[in-house]
Amino acid sequence: MSKDSGRSADQAPEILLEASGDAVSQGARKIDYHRAVFLKSAPTLADCPPDQGVEVAFAGRSNAGKSSALNALTRQGKLARTSKTPGRTRLMNFFALAPGQRLVDLPGYGYAKVPKAMKAEWDQHLAHYLRARSSLRGLVLLMDIRHPLQTFDQHMLAWAAEAALPVHVLLTKADKLNRGPAQATLLGVRREVARVGLAEVTAQTFSAQTGLGLPALEARLSDWLADSADPP
Structure with missing residues (x-):
């Protein structure tokens, strides 16, 4: 799944390379993310759309800003909706x-409002999806820069490494941090994720x-999604 890639100078302040020295490709075919439309929701792997084409999944704890990131990416303010109760989004949304090109919004959780039994059930479904979904090309793991590498994040990184x-x-x-502390956190996260044993990681x-x-x-998403050929 790993792809060769390169980085442009105007992105240098915002992205760090993976441990092997590869970076995000700038040569991938441009994708119109604003054309994203809801396809379906799925509680389990068996309910997902046909495993054809390519897709990229987004995952993050309940307050990591996943919905905001998806809405900013697609220029659609309400494409991804935040649950009224934090951490209660149980479905995978496609x-x-x-x-042949899909984005997937995976369930996220955090805080004590989510029962342990529910967390265990979600863990099982998420791990199964990451390991078994052959059309999955990459995982975007969102973390609040002020609170990175929480337990949920560690689980997702471990499952991604296994897959x-x-x-x-x-x-x-x-934007909540000054540039210096933000870059220090970025460097620290890069060092930590390099130890996980991932096939490829950027930050x-x-x-x-x-x-x-x-x-x-x-650019990262376009690199992963560029080789689609099948219907959604």
């Missing part, structure tokens, strides 16, 4: 970009409010 799945870490809400800062890092995110 969005079609074009024939040899490339990961792009999105450190969200970067960047991001802000849905200011648009910081949006071009870098689009």
